[in-house]
Amino acid sequence: MKKKTGNLSLPGRLLSPIKVFLEKELVLLKRRKKQLKKNDPFFAENRANENSFEEDLDEQIGHFDNEVKAKFLSKEIVQFRTALTRMKIGKYGICEKCGKMIDTDRLAVQPEATMCIKCSKKSEE
Numbered sequence: 001m002k003k004k005t006g007n008l009s010l011p012g013r014l015l016s017p018i019k020v021f022l023e024k025e026l027v028l029l030k031r032r033k034k035q036l037k038k039n040d041p042f043f044a045e046n047r048a049n050e051n052s053f054e055e056d057l058d059e060q061i062g063h064f065d066n067e068v069k070a071k072f073l074s075k076e077i078v079q080f081r082t083a084l085t086r087m088k089i090g091k092y093g094i095c096e097k098c099g100k101m102i103d104t105d106r107l108a109v110q111p112e113a114t115m116c117i118k119c120s121k122k123s124e125e
C-alpha cells in the first residue's frame with residue numbers, strides 16, 4: 001500500500017491570490033509604519049523645547065500611542081513575512097507548531113496565520 005504523502009499544502013491556484021494579498025498588505029503595513037514614525041511628536045521637527053504641561057502630556061500620549069501602534073505593525077509585518085516564507089517553502093497553511101493543516105475558514109479570515117487556532121491560543125497565553 002502506498003504511504004500517505006505528507007503533502008498537505010494547498011494547490012497553487014489557491015495560493016497565488018493569497019500571495020498577492022499578503023505581498024500587498026506587507027507593503028501597506030510598511031508604509032503605515034513609516035508614516036507612524038513621521039507622526040510621532042517626539043520626532044517632530046517643530047517640537048518645542050519649552051512645552052506647557054498640557055503640551056508635554058499630549059506629546060507623551062501621542063508618542064505612547066504611536067509606540068503601541070508601531071509595535072503592533074511590526075508584529076503584523078513579521079507575521080505576513082512568515083506567511084510568505086512558509087508559502088515559498090511549500091508549508092503555507094500548515095501549523096508552525098503542530099504541523100497540522102490550518103483550518104481553511106481561519107485562513108480565509110486571517111490569511112497571514114501560520115499557526116492553527118489551538119497553537120495560536122496557546123502561544124498567546
Ligand SMILES: [Zn+2]
Nearest residue numbers: 095098116119
Ligand atoms: Zn497547531
